[in-house]
Amino acid sequence: MISTAGPPHTDDDWWRSAVVYQVYVRSFADSDGDGTGDLQGIRHRLPYLRDLGVDALWLTPFYTSPMVDGGYDVADYRDVDPMFGTLADFDAMITDAHALGLRIIIDLVPNHTSSAHRWFTAALATGPGSPERARYLFAEGQGAHGELPPNDWESIFGGPAWTRIADGQWYLHLFDPAQPDLNWRHPEVRAEFEDVLRFWLDRGVDGFRIDVAHGMIKADGLPDVGFSTITTGQRQVELLGKGRLPYFDQDEVHEIYRAWRPILDSYPGGRMAVAEAWAETPQRLARYIGPDELHQAFSFDFLDATWSADSFRKVIDTALAEATVVGAPTTWVLSNHDKQRHVTRYGDGAEGLRRARAASLLMLALPGCAYLYQGEELGLPEVLDLPDELRQDPAFLRTGESRDGCRVPIPWSGEVAPYGFGPAGSELSWLPAPTTWRALSVAAQTGVPGSTLELYRAALRIRHAHPALALDADGVTWLESGPGVLAFSRTAGDTTLTCVVNLSGAPVLIDGYGQPLVASDTLTGQGSGHLLPVDAAAWLERH
Ligand code: NOJ
Numbered sequence: 001m002i003s004t005a006g007p008p009h010t011d012d013d014w015w016r017s018a019v020v021y022q023v024y025v026r027s028f029a030d031s032d033g034d035g036t037g038d039l040q041g042i043r044h045r046l047p048y049l050r051d052l053g054v055d056a057l058w059l060t061p062f063y064t065s066p067m068v069d070g071g072y073d074v075a076d077y078r079d080v081d082p083m084f085g086t087l088a089d090f091d092a093m094i095t096d097a098h099a100l101g102l103r104i105i106i107d108l109v110p111n112h113t114s115s116a117h118r119w120f121t122a123a124l125a126t127g128p129g130s131p132e133r134a135r136y137l138f139a140e141g142q143g144a145h146g147e148l149p150p151n152d153w154e155s156i157f158g159g160p161a162w163t164r165i166a167d168g169q170w171y172l173h174l175f176d177p178a179q180p181d182l183n184w185r186h187p188e189v190r191a192e193f194e195d196v197l198r199f200w201l202d203r204g205v206d207g208f209r210i211d212v213a214h215g216m217i218k219a220d221g222l223p224d225v226g227f228s229t230i231t232t233g234q235r236q237v238e239l240l241g242k243g244r245l246p247y248f249d250q251d252e253v254h255e256i257y258r259a260w261r262p263i264l265d266s267y268p269g270g271r272m273a274v275a276e277a278w279a280e281t282p283q284r285l286a287r288y289i290g291p292d293e294l295h296q297a298f299s300f301d302f303l304d305a306t307w308s309a310d311s312f313r314k315v316i317d318t319a320l321a322e323a324t325v326v327g328a329p330t331t332w333v334l335s336n337h338d339k340q341r342h343v344t345r346y347g348d349g350a351e352g353l354r355r356a357r358a359a360s361l362l363m364l365a366l367p368g369c370a371y372l373y374q375g376e377e378l379g380l381p382e383v384l385d386l387p388d389e390l391r392q393d394p395a396f397l398r399t400g401e402s403r404d405g406c407r408v409p410i411p412w413s414g415e416v417a418p419y420g421f422g423p424a425g426s427e428l429s430w431l432p433a434p435t436t437w438r439a440l441s442v443a444a445q446t447g448v449p450g451s452t453l454e455l456y457r458a459a460l461r462i463r464h465a466h467p468a469l470a471l472d473a474d475g476v477t478w479l480e481s482g483p484g485v486l487a488f489s490r491t492a493g494d495t496t497l498t499c500v501v502n503l504s505g506a507p508v509l510i511d512g513y514g515q516p517l518v519a520s521d522t523l524t525g526q527g528s529g530h531l532l533p534v535d536a537a538a539w540l541e542r543h
Pocket of ligand 1: 069072109175211212276337338
């Protein structure tokens with residue numbers, strides 16, 4: 001039995017076992033027919049999310065932005081981009097969400113601003129050595145005439161992490177050149193973001209998802225990595241989560257979170273923060289979490305796990321063990337806006353969908369918090385055949401890899417694309433939905449027994465109501481099961497819930513676990529037990 005013992009639940013601890021639904025704002029619901037999702041669109045769809053059974057929404061950035069990186073290039077941290085609405089729309093949306101019992105987590109992007117941010121335009125307008133430049137990471141180049149970048153750092157989106165400006169200096173951007181990195185050793189930068197936190201806390205947000213939470217502090221002296229695409233053929237980014245890089249996971253970054261935590265704690269109602277952080281080891285990742293730092297750090301290991309019992313078991317055991325050490329719940333993720341959707345990762349088509357449904361039941365039976373990505377409740381696959389000219393991910397031009405295929409607007413209803421994404425009659429959507437999505441829309445799946453949407457609704461209903469699943473602190477007990485089969489139970493009082501997942505490639509007989517509560521595929525009775533089909537999962541209950 002692995003336990004993730006934490007303090008007893010209070011309302012302030014809502015995040016410990018919450019199901020959080022990630023809204024990629026641009027692609028969720030378009031209220032005004034311009035082909036882009038917006039805050040009013042979210043507001044109108046809140047009842048759908050309440051009925052789905054999630055506890056909270058995480059909204060990707062909706063701030064003023066040139067949208068070079070889907071809004072992760074923020075020009076004004078205290079305003080809403082007109083394409084998404086207004087601050088009044090935000091206030092109306094959060095008021096309605098709270099009235100429906102839904103919490104709102106927003107994305108904070110502190111590692112870099114947009115190059116359109118007033119601070120960066122001022123830095124360009126003034127010369128080398130100016131106080132305006134000190135808020136970013138400007139440096140002289142190497143070589144006789146400073147014609148080479150200051151060091152060998154590479155952008156996550158490909159190519160050098162430095163861009164040279166007209167007066168000869170270079171500036172650092174770990175992502176796109178339109179996303180200059182801030183200098184977090186500058187007191188003004190720290191003060192500014194503490195104020196931004198308060199700005200949104202005052203507007204009632206329940207939490208923050210911290211973008212690139214491991215990146216704000218760079219090693220003193222900006223030393224070379226000594227490992228580059230040019231010398232090894234391997235990109236530095238491949239070290240992410242596996243090795244140390246001088247621009248990530250520096251010890252000093254924790255000071256920032258130790259300053260933020262008292263701010264969060266000074267507001268009532270359990271305001272929280274979740275880190276998008278990558279670190280060399282699970283132990284180093286765990287350092288972001290704790291009573292004096294952040295509440296959660298995404299456990300991303302499921303995103304890389306292959307469809308096998310061993311690989312899933314390893315992911316689960318590692319994450320639960322780390323959670324035990326820091327006394328915080330785990331934070332599971334199967335899909336997000338940066339990764340290929342899990343239907344496609346597991347093989348695409350009917351097989352991928354079967355496996356994705358089983359994996360989702362597995363995740364939702366685990367202790368801790370689960371993050372869902374919009375559209376996974378519909379079983380959406382990655383859109384693999386978007387025309388290149390429509391792709392907008394800045395990484396695409398530099399690396400040929402694009403995250404657009406998981407960002408296609410989700411289908412709500414109707415016979416014609418974009419399937420109810422916009423108001424009646426609107427045909428616009430910033431990325432086109434494939435015709436196969438007609439059958440995957442919310443309306444097409446609602447009330448249809450066995451649909452992926454009804455599977456999620458049932459699982460979330462049970463997760464909320466079942467005493468063995470409602471807690472984050474009861475751990476899991478692994479059960480003896482045949483090769484390729486995962487089985488674990490969770491117990492509350494005299495009720496035991498068992499989750500069984502069949503990754504063995506052949507149907508398996510499950511006996512002795514009690515009555516099925518929900519299954520990702522049809523179970524057939526056999527003797528006193530049930531036959532669990534290939535690539536399926538089931539929850540069973542015994543008293
Ligand atoms: C992580 C975000 O999830 C991703 O979408 C973005 O491109 C980078 N951070 C840069 O902000």
